[in-house]
Amino acid sequence: MPRSSPRPDGATRRAGRKKDPQIDQAVLRATLDMLEEAGYAGTSISAVASRTGVYRPAIYRRWPSKQHLVAEAVASVLGQEPTPDTGDLRADLLTGLGTLVDAFTSTSVSRILPALVADLAHRPMLRREFLDAVFQSRRASTARRLRAAAERGDIRPDFDMEFVLDALAAPVYYRALFGHGPVTPAVTEQSVDLVLASLQPR
Template sequence: MTPPPPTQPKGPRSRDQVLDATLALLSEAGYARLTVEGVASTSGVHKSTLYRWWPDKAALVADALASRMDTGPLPDTGNTRDDLTSWLRGTIANYTATPAGATMPALIADLAGRPGALDAFRAAFLTERRTNCATVIRRGIARGDLPPDTDVELFMDALAGAVFYRQLVTGLPIDPDLPTRLVRILGL
């Protein structure tokens, strides 16, 4: 679950309005053109109030993404290959088929330049998603589908890293068969 902003908004309805407005504007304008002023206007919450709840645009967007994007499936089909393929399909859909996911590269670039901001985003956004994937991998180790000395962190990086590399660097297609091919390359 995503931790609340440093100062919790007056009510869940206001917070929900702000986060929904943030995602709506992200999908319309993209990260670069999104403004706190626009979010305030769209959500009906005063701009100064937003700055009390979130220190800046990046923190607001990070919270919106963390609280609204799916954490991905935690499949248990009895088959590690199918579980990992399902998890990867959910991850791909999150980052390629949603307007919010498309903003991730710009958000991460913005957060990277500020001490502590990227770490806070990782804690709010990535922790639960990685925990789900680690559970699937550890279950595969327990079943004997993966070697007992499998480096769980590296395995997760290899799965998700291939997707992000294609999305951000090479521009190669992220086709429907990619999860199956990735899991096969990783030995399943």
Template sequence: MRTDRSGDDKGPSRPSAGRPRDGKIDAAIVQATRDLLLESGYTALSLSAIAARAGTTTAAIYRRWSGKAQLVHEAILPAEVMAMPSASGDVEGDIRALVEATRMMFDRPEVRIALPALIADTVADPDVHSRMTSRFAESLATFRTRMDPGSDPGGDDGDLPMLAEVVVGSAIFRIIVRHDAPLDEAWVDDLTKLISSGWTSLSRGQAPR
């Protein structure tokens, strides 16, 4: 079920074209979003409150984001947080790097607060869902080319997409279902060992270990 949203969160489906975006306004809106998430949570968050805190208008927000879900997603998971690690050539080391990057992505207060309701809103809105999954797809494509240079970045063959699903899915399950369970170094160690023990080489055609 889609979470309740304030009336001022229902704006145009796509940001409108116009003057070049002011980076200072962007940063103020994103910071206000993070701060208000920590103060009042996702459900109570409204674009009017964000605009007031950022010293701007809801119209300015709609010129940049399609609505609350997209704004929150980009505020709690900015591009620098979603960056994938470089491959080292050592399979277990690369798996650990992916698990650690995922921990750093999700183990932050604003993510834990927003994630359950944000997922509900994302699934309920096809346009928002498409925007959100495209961001993860870009990160996965980067990860594929770093760990398996011979792969098709846009393809879904091989083990890499499943690896990403296992790692990210484990983090999301831990946050939503286990709730207070930490994403700590012990989780990184345990998940890395679990995946590595059954992992086949990233080189195509090589038999499992």
């Protein structure tokens, strides 16, 4: 099958995608293992192909570049619907942010995220796809819980949603990116409690 042609920004559409979910999962798992062992710079499609026994053309049909492959591997770890809706907003927010803590402390995501973000800066279309797949979907999940809490009267309704979403997750991402402090459940509790204090009904 011919490979799809490149787009102007270097991204391509993935031809023949998702024909064999088992191959997809094996390649993503191998990619995460490679990232853990060799880091972002040491991970390559050739190495992943060798580890999985999947031919390189089959991988390229699914992921046209290393950046596409690593971006989806990271997305598979971070998840897209992290915040549940139990009716207890604080508990739900802690659960949602807790998935970030788990990902950043139990996998190599926090170590490779800076290099991936730097690479995505030069690939605007892939960057947009990655943000939509990971960050925007996670934010939408949390936004729905905040709106439901506002409708119940648990928090005031007149708040800046985008700022609140930023404020909730920023300390975790900041520490993961710069490594100046540990990413711990205590950080998520401080973030959630600080934000909820500002959202108390007047």
